[in-house]
Amino acid sequence: MASLVRSSALRALKPLLNDALNPRAQTLRVRAFSTTLSPPSKAVVYEQHGPPDSVTRVINLPPVEVKENDVCVKMLAAPINPSDINRIEGVYPVRPQVPAVGGYEGVGEVHSVGSAVKGLSPGDLVIPSPPSFGTWQNYIVKDQSVWYKINKDSPLEYAATVTVNPLTALRMLEDFTTLKSGDVVVQNGATSIVGQCIIQLAKNRGIHSVNIIRDRAGSDEVKEKLKKLGADEVFTESELQVKDAKSLLAGIPEPALGFNCVGGNAASLVLKFLGRGGTMVTYGGMSKKPITVSTSSFIFKDLSLRGFWLQSWMSTEKAAECRVLIDHLLDLAREGKLKYEMELVPFDGFHAALDKALGKQGSQPKQVINF
Amino acid sequence: MASLVRSSALRALKPLLNDALNPRAQTLRVRAFSTTLSPPSKAVVYEQHGPPDSVTRVINLPPVEVKENDVCVKMLAAPINPSDINRIEGVYPVRPQVPAVGGYEGVGEVHSVGSAVKGLSPGDLVIPSPPSFGTWQNYIVKDQSVWYKINKDSPLEYAATVTVNPLTALRMLEDFTTLKSGDVVVQNGATSIVGQCIIQLAKNRGIHSVNIIRDRAGSDEVKEKLKKLGADEVFTESELQVKDAKSLLAGIPEPALGFNCVGGNAASLVLKFLGRGGTMVTYGGMSKKPITVSTSSFIFKDLSLRGFWLQSWMSTEKAAECRVLIDHLLDLAREGKLKYEMELVPFDGFHAALDKALGKQGSQPKQVINF
Incomplete structure (x- = not known):
């Protein structure tokens, strides 16, 4: 069986995972006397890539040794993000080697620490930062460097989800164009969580947002909701199938920056609005x-098309500022300046939540497992 | 009739053009005694936008006053570039106001200078730099600042064409990625003049080029020709319709920079090769x-798509270095390190040359009018 190489913690998990998945292999494992162990843990595991609802199962993992530099964290909450689903499907460019525990971000409380650990104590609220694989389980044991202590007053569901979506929104607003107050951004997929974060983070900086949503029943309510978050303009795709869509933006400058999470016609509409x-x-x-x-968009309109991938950004030297940004985003969440809908679901209901995250019941709030 | 506002020289031409086009208007024009005048000039003029072969005609323009800061240049050679054709058609984003004289770049010899002109004397070889409208005529009178004196040993046809195509190639190699010796670029439309310049300018800097040409009869000869210019690899589009086109690039690094002048599938092939x-x-x-x-090209491969338009570059502060670059390119042409096919045609044969430039006889060398 392929070895787990993504992180030392996952490497450490391998024999345990193998044992748990093959009960007959659960024979004698001799441990040194006085070794600190984590409590046993329930975990969402997949042994092969494939449809998440059929390849994942919740299993019991035996205790793991907490070495001198390790921290054992009792997970409190972790979301089911679309990229988690893609990782399980095996269609993500970074393919976790199986067997693997699902999940990539989340929040937990320090349960115990190794003898050489400094700066973290039982009871501290922590997130893996940068995020890392295997957050869908009750207890995680990883090196102390993985964990970042956050403000204890942080709302749990925001602490669990602050990195993947809000940080993407923040970086995209900062890393491509220098925007100043009064400038304008345009985006499609505005109802996505990143989209909602862009609206709010832009508003917070005095930047206007023009938002494109797909045609749907109840689009007036959606518009109202996005405008309450701070959206300046919201259009459905069909409202923009007019000759001079730009004339709809009376009184605000042409957007200098656009965001696309849809492709196809919705991407063309973003390009059309850009100055x-x-x-x-x-x-x-x-x-x-x-x-x-x-x-002509390239030659005469001088447009640039770029891409953003948080996981790639995390591997650059810029990621050093990641933790400062997390604090900033959690401050905003605490102040009610950054909000989005989530549904907290008990760990026992994981597969029902997964079905919702897979879209089996239409559009649903982000599913966050509450351990 | 709309006024000519593109340049002071064209503004000055307006009454003359109107006179020339409306013989009945050629009445009394009183000139001050002792005014220096240009010789009368033949010019390719269009009174309205449309198909170049039907809207252009060669007319005689009366003499123009050479004011104290003006230089009168006897044009020696000027090319028919695709962008000249688009300007006449009226499909170019910068639409010269009609009536207008065709042409945008060229080379000439100083014929006479105004009393306040310094640094230019009759007999000097000059080009309009940055290029400007109206080079398809025997004599041009424009402010001294328009003209740049070049080395008298410059080959005429290269001096006439050095700005639009070779400077585009040079800027595109410099302005988007920092390339060092051993790096690789990939391009489609490799047989275009810009394409040939890219091959040679890259080679001159130790940069490898991967070149894509369309499928055609005699593609082996085309490949041979481009390799003689310095191309490392040349493929036809159909040769690249394989699963792993990148494996064809044995032993050279993945290209960091690509150039597209074709679109469609040929652009996708450039994207496929990029690292x-x-x-x-x-x-x-x-x-x-x-x-x-x-x-995924944007998110996971982190590709950037940009555009280049020389006329826009010319309007930035970077254009200040334009004349230094022209000298460099003309040096390379003189040394035989920058070459491409051209056909010199007499001014009398303008419409036959225009037909060739319009592609009526299939692929032809660049047509350069020899006045």
Whole structure:
């Protein structure tokens, strides 16, 4: 069986996972006397890539040794993100080696610490930062460097989800164009959590947002909801199938920066709104359609098309500031300046939550497992 | 009739053009005694936008006053570039106001200078730099600041064409990615003049080039010709319709920079070759097909798509270095390190040359009018 190489903690998990998955292999494992052990843990595990609802199961893992530099964290909450689903399906460019525990971000409380650990004590609220694999389990044992202590007053569900979506929104607003108060951004997929974060983070900086949503029943309510978050303009795709869509933006400057998480026609609409020299950043492709661009958009309108992938950003030296940004985002969440809908579900209801995250019941709030 | 506002010289031409086009208006024009005048001039003029072969005609323009800061240049050679054709058609984003004289770059010899002109004397070889409208005529009178004196040993046809194509190639190699010796670029439309310049300018800096050409009869000869210019690899589009086109690049690194002047499938092939974090610069769209890009190219491969338009570059502060670059390119042409095919045609044969430039006789060398 392939070895787990993603992190030392997952490496440590391997014999345990193998034991748990093959009961006959659970023979004699001799441990040194006085070794600190984690409590036993329930975990969402997949042994092969495939449809998440059929390849994942919840199993019991035996205790893990807490070495001198390790911290054992009792997980409190962790979301089911679309990228978690893609990782299980095996369609993500970074393919965790199986068997693996699902999940990538989350929040927990320090349960016990190794003898050489400094700066973390039982009861501290921590997140894995940068995020790392295997957050869908009751107890995680990883090196102390993995864990970042956050403000104890942080709302749990935001602490569990602060990195993947809000940090993406924040980086995309900062890393491509220098925006100042009064500037304008345009985005499709505005109802996504990243989209909602962009609206609020932009608003917080005095930046206007033009938002495109798909045609749907109840679009007026959706518009109202996004405007309450701070959206300046919200259009459905069909409202923009007019000759001069730009004339709809009376009184605000042409957008300098655009965000695309849909592709196809919705991406073309973002390009249409962008002013000369503008940049469109692609961070998702919900329609599964490619992006089509005219030659003249590049030559005469001087548009730039770029992409953003948080996991790649995390591997650069820029990620050093990640933890400072997390604090900033959690401050905003605490102050009610950054909000989005989530549904907290008990760990026992994992597969029901997974079905919702897979879209089996239509559009649903983000599912966050409450351990 | 709309006024000519593109340059002071064209403004000055307006009454003359109107007179020339409306013989009945050629009445009394009183000139001050002792005014220096240009010789009368033949010019390719269009009174309205439309198909170049039907809207252009060669007319005689009366003499123009050479004011104290003006220089009168006897044009020696000027090319028919695709962008000249687009300007006449009225499909170019910068639409010269009609009536207008055609042409945008060229080379000439100083014929006479105004009383306040310094640094230019009759007999000097000059080009309009940055290039400007109206080079398809025997004599041009424009402010001294328009003209740049070049080395008298410059080969005429290269001096006439050095700005639009070779400078585009040079800027595109410099302005998007920092390339060092041993790096690789990939391009489609490799037989275009810009394409040939990219091959040679890259070679001159120790940069490898991977070149894509369309399928055609005699493609082996075309490959041979491009390899003689310094191309490392040349493929036809159909040779690249294989699963792993990248494996064809044995032994050279993945390209960091790509150039697209075709669009459609040929653009997709450039994208396919680019390595992670690579940039594709679009500067033309010969197939008239848009560029289609997958979402994952942006997110997981971190590709950037940009555009280049020389006329826009010329309007930035970077254009200050334009004249230094022209000298460099003309040095290379003189040393035989920068070459491409051209056909010199007499001014009398303008419309036959225009037909060739319009592609009526299939692929032809660049047509350069020899006045």
